[in-house]
Amino acid sequence: MPPPVPAELPAEVPAEVPAELPAELLGGHLRVLRAAAGTGRLPGRDELDACRADGRRAAELGVPLRRLVDAALAAALTPRAPSADVPAAPPPALLPALRRSVGALMAGYEEAQHAALREAEQERRVFVDDLLQGRAERLAERAEHFGLRLAESYQVAVARGLDENGPDRIERDLTARFGSHNILVAVRDGLLVCVVPATLPAAVGEFTHHVRSRFPAGWRVGVGRPQRGPGGIVTSYREAAGALDLADRLGLRHDVVKAADLLVFPVLLRDRGAMEDLVTSVLSPMLGARGGHEPLLETLEAVFAAHGNQTAAARRLGISTRAVTYRLQRVHRLTGFSPDDPTQRFTLETAVLGARLLDWPWD
Incomplete structure (x- = not known):
């Protein structure tokens, strides 16, 4: 025996919603089917809007989309007449109406899902802002x-x-x-x-x-x-x-x-006045150097980064080792501090770090 196919739905015969779904979820859809079966009329904008609203409501209730569509299709089926050997063919308007109604249900369902995603993303952004700024309202x-x-x-x-x-x-x-x-x-x-x-x-x-x-x-x-x-x-x-x-x-x-x-740098910056005094006292004599102070600062940084290895510092700077040695001698003559002396090297390195942190020289 062949399976039943969509049959005519007379206006006075109500289609039924499967028991597992709330009856109101297919209210607009059922009205579309009855109108198509009884009058041959295709659904208008208001009727399709009602179907979209049904779809949105189903998504908000957590009804799976597949179950919603199955229920919508099942509502278009009625048992065939007992005396008929072959199921009756559906009226011409029923299948187009069914297609439009189900499409509107699915569109409403997807709109609700997209809206929920946007809301969740906004909630996430607000939470991240509150978390990273330490605003503690209901944070846990x-x-x-x-x-x-x-x-x-x-x-x-x-x-x-x-x-x-x-x-x-x-x-x-x-x-x-x-x-x-x-x-x-x-x-x-x-x-x-x-x-x-x-x-x-x-x-x-x-x-x-x-x-x-x-x-x-x-x-x-x-x-x-x-x-x-x-x-x-x-x-x-x-x-x-x-x-x-x-x-x-x-x-x-x-x-x-x-x-x-x-960790040392926040400590150095904790007393800004003392750091500014150190930078000024140690490095100010380099401001009058021929060629400017920047090559001398860069050389000190490279030597400190290379743990005193002048050859490695020269490679880093792209100059000769002899040029590095010459620049360090100039630093010693101008400032009175030698990178070769452990105590003086520490003072020089701290002053150079302070200069970079505080954007020295100042106007």
């Missing part, structure tokens, strides 16, 4: 929604040099490996921010790997120290962003800079 409760347990220790890494499509792809890759409950990735203030549990140090390395693979040249990653609690996340984030700033001001060449490696 909201954090659990994103899989974060704020009583634990977390570490924050930030990447600069965003690629347009990089953030979404990096987040997908990280959550695929470590789970969405362990990783929070967001964009804030032009930085890609990654918050991970301190118990997952490999996640920071994986984050850096994806940044290296997907960001254009010029990218850099800053890494904060593991810190505990909501305030700890704020601190780690500020450390990571501060590490990027320090790396720029100091002219560091590293692609990845860790706050733990730069």
Whole structure:
């Protein structure tokens, strides 16, 4: 016996909604079917709007789209007459009306889903802003929604040099490996921010790997120290962003800079007046040097970075070792401090770091 096919739905015979669905979800759809079966009329704009509203409501209630469509198709079927050997053919308008009605249901369902995604993304952005600024209103409760347990220790890494499509792809890759409950990735203030549990140090390395693979040249990653609690996340984030700033001001060449490696610099800057006095006292005589002070500063930086190895410093600067030696002698004559003396070398290096941090010379 062949399966039943859509048959005529007389206006006085109501189609039924499957029991597992709320009856109101297909109200607009049923009216369309009855009108098409009874009068041959195709649905108008108002009727299709009602179907879209039904679809949106179904999505909000969490009804699977497949179940909704199955119910809509089932509502177009009626048992064939007992005396008929062959099911009756549907009226000409029924199938086009069914198609338009189901299409409107699906369109409404998708609209609701897109709206929910936009709302979730906005909620996520607000949460990230509150989290990284330390605004504590219901923070722990909201954090659990994103899989974060704020009583634990977390570490924050930030990447600069965003690629347009990089953030979404990096987040997908990280959550695929470590789970969405362990990783929070967001964009804030032009930085890609990654918050991970301190118990997952490999996640920071994986984050850096994806940044290296997907960001254009010029990218850099800053890494904060593991810190505990909501305030700890704020601190780690500020450390990571501060590490990027320090790396720029100091002219560091590293692609990845860790706050733990730069702890001396906030200490140096804590007493700005004392640092300015040191820079002025030690380096001011170089301002009158022939050729300017900058080549002498760059030479000192290169020598300090090479741990006193003048040959390596020369390669870094692209000049001869003899030129490096000559410049260091000039520094000694002008300032009275020699890079070869351990105590004087420390004073010189601190003054050079202070000069870079404070954008010396000042107007």
